[in-house]
Amino acid sequence: MTPAETHAPLAPSPWVLRFAPLVSPGTRVLDLACGSGRHARVFAARGCKVDAVDRDKQALAQLLGVPNVRTLACDLESGVWPFGSADYDAIVVTNYLHRPLIHRIFGSLNASGVLLYETFMLGNERFGRPSRPEFLLRPDELLEVSVGELEVVAFEQGYAAHPQPAMVQRLAAVKPGFLRDRPL
Helix, strand or coil: CCHHHHCCCCCCCHHHHHHHHHCCCCCEEEEECCCCCHHHHHHHHCCCEEEEEECCHHHHHHHCCCCCEEEEECCCCCCCCCCCCCCEEEEEEECCCCHHHHHHHHHCEEEEEEEEEEEEECCHHHCCCCCCHHHCECCCHHHHHHCCCCEEEEEEEEEECCCCCEEEEEEEEECCCHHHHCCC
């Protein structure tokens, strides 16, 4: 598959859309491994200031000129973490897993931060790529790594039929205190 095929335009994730209202308009959002920016566009249209990050410059080029979106071509798995701590009101991660970054991602959320995460889990190898264990979450893994750092709003895992058959985990979580300070 070419990088362009890998980052073919997809509809926004229903999971991300479901929990997008947790993110207030005008806030700072980080879309990690954003591909062509399907979620960056959602949050930018809601008035958020979005940093869209991917290593594929061709995919990022599809976001040029989109209001409220700033792109950064960056290989997240090598070099220095390019984001400060406690900078973002929300971070969105879909179809991407690099375990050494998980706690850095959590640390880049500010005190009222929201994390929307959705990616593949073990069992997905039956349906195609990714199929290597290092790219597949173990059962309950997202839930377990968030303990002590985030409060879970929603979590699910298992078979998903759309946009294609896959085994996935999904987490919507917030920094402690977020839910006390605002009604859902």
